[in-house]
Amino acid sequence: MGLRERKKQRTRDALVDAALDLFLSRGYEATTIDQIAAEVEVSPRTFFRYFASKEDVALSLTADEQRVLLAELVARPESESPFTALCQAMRSLLKMLREADDAETGRYLRCQKVVHSTPALLAGAMRLIKENERRLVAEVARRLGADPWDLQPKFIVAVFVSVALACFDERTQDPVVLARRLEDLLTLAERSLCPGWDLAACSAESAGRPAEAASTTG
Amino acid sequence: MGLRERKKQRTRDALVDAALDLFLSRGYEATTIDQIAAEVEVSPRTFFRYFASKEDVALSLTADEQRVLLAELVARPESESPFTALCQAMRSLLKMLREADDAETGRYLRCQKVVHSTPALLAGAMRLIKENERRLVAEVARRLGADPWDLQPKFIVAVFVSVALACFDERTQDPVVLARRLEDLLTLAERSLCPGWDLAACSAESAGRPAEAASTTG
DNA sequence: TTGTCATCTGTCATCGACTGACATAAATTG
DNA sequence: CAATTTATGTCAGTCGATGACAGATGACAA
Known part of the structure; x- marks a missing residue:
């Protein structure tokens, strides 16, 4: 794996860790993207290149x-x-x-x-x-x-x-x-x-009638 | 019920109806609070006095x-x-x-x-x-x-x-x-x-042992 | 090493959801 | 009608999220 890939993985993990730490100490709503990004020393814009939303990282x-x-x-x-x-x-x-x-x-x-x-x-x-x-x-x-x-x-x-x-x-x-x-x-x-109970095959259509025994064991 | 109460109820219902109509025709994300408020002829700020969020109204x-x-x-x-x-x-x-x-x-x-x-x-x-x-x-x-x-x-x-x-x-x-x-x-x-199955009283502590039959029918 | 290319990143501008503060207008009450 | 309460509008501002563009950096071939 190249240097680029490893760096990306490290940044991603760092963002998750920083986010969870901040969420835990200050609360989820009270934590801003800027704070998370600052903790990892990347720009807020970069955060959104790793995670689609604040919810996504959590x-x-x-x-x-x-x-x-x-x-x-x-x-x-x-x-x-x-x-x-x-x-x-x-x-x-x-x-x-x-x-x-x-x-x-x-x-x-x-x-x-x-x-x-x-x-x-x-x-x-x-x-x-x-x-x-x-x-x-x-x-x-x-x-x-x-x-x-x-x-x-x-x-x-x-x-x-x-x-x-x-x-x-x-x-x-x-x-x-x-x-x-x-x-x-x-x-x-x-x-x-x-x-x-999780074997008998009976569809909604036959729900009113008795089910026939059927084994799917193979 | 006073005039004030009735007016509030009407505004609230109108907001729900307008919101659902717009969500249905343009989609939820594509609909803005401003559009909903404009439809009912109230200010966007008033919308948030009736509903805590866009999700709330839906x-x-x-x-x-x-x-x-x-x-x-x-x-x-x-x-x-x-x-x-x-x-x-x-x-x-x-x-x-x-x-x-x-x-x-x-x-x-x-x-x-x-x-x-x-x-x-x-x-x-x-x-x-x-x-x-x-x-x-x-x-x-x-x-x-x-x-x-x-x-x-x-x-x-x-x-x-x-x-x-x-x-x-x-x-x-x-x-x-x-x-x-x-x-x-x-x-x-x-x-x-x-x-x-929904009658026998057996707690988690006794889950490993056979349950005693107990009827709560009164 | 060097140059080229793809990719990652930062900066800037912008939109939309949401909130607090304050002034105004309306309804309720006496 | 006057006094009080409550709903509404306006304004300013924060934060989440996105597009556009330029600069930085790793990948790769010569």
Whole structure:
């Protein structure tokens, strides 16, 4: 990798770190782009060449996580049922967070703190999650051999996302505690949901009639 | 009600209508506050005395709906299980939408169209829904006699919200179609979830052990 | 090394969202 | 009608974000 590429990466990381520090100490709204840029000693204009908006820099890590989650889902074996695969992908993500180096972990924790204490950022995070949800639905639909517009894949992903989101309250940030809460919630979900609920292929059109058993295990 | 109050209400409604019209015809980002204010013949400064932001005017109806949903839930009899009560509250909300007069219905449809075609507004709507979710959880926890921090009420509300959200895709706006999709999804949910799943009282601490059956029906 | 080229960066100008301060106009109250 | 309260308009200013242009810097070939 050339010098140029490395410099850009360093500038980008420095901007994220400076932004998170300032957001955490002075608050998100109270922090200006000029302050962030000054901290890294670049012009405000340059900031916007790295990030599309002030929100973008705060949510860059969140966006990364969503990309990883999708990638992990795609990497799960086809033999797993959709919901199982989604849960395993989430476990992989949390494992990566737990095993990251200190700089990475620090960034992650600061990001979580800032996002969860700023309504505007929470909204942005939800937008990213919702956008990714569409991709997750497409992948689950593919696994089920169903149409992406069917209610079944939508429902499966919706249940998963709601469980995953329920892990994050205003106080929980530590990846270890997070993982524990996820397992608790998955136990709760497992107990609440009928066995094989994420396998039977039934579209909205046949919702009123009994579903035929269908296994997609391969 | 005095003249002053009535005038304010008329100005407010006019601002919402003008804003939705402009957002729909020119797009949300392309519409300026000045244009909205000019349409209603008030100063731009006055706009911000009625709405905190440009987003606020677009989501004022969404905020109203969330308030109604919570009120309907609170009004449901204690004899209903939490998930049933939530579903009935949602049905009430949709019924109110179906039975509203033309002006109201028109506003609602335009609002839906604008929100679902503008990422920034979709994010804002999600924020409102998430904020309301906290209140729904508190009410469900009260009904269960559980602590609001328990995972059980969180899970119940999360499943409900995800089902409700799955009704709205990019294309569905008509309240009648919406109601049909909701029923389809609830059928799907009913088939996927174990009977009594939203009744057993088990906190996060006891998640690993078998739950004792407990009825809160009164 | 040197010169050329692509790319990155800073400066400047501008727009639009949003806010505080102050003066004016209107409605409410006695 | 007079006094008080409250809504509105005007003005100035901050901050987020973008386009245009010029200068700086790394990449690369001769």
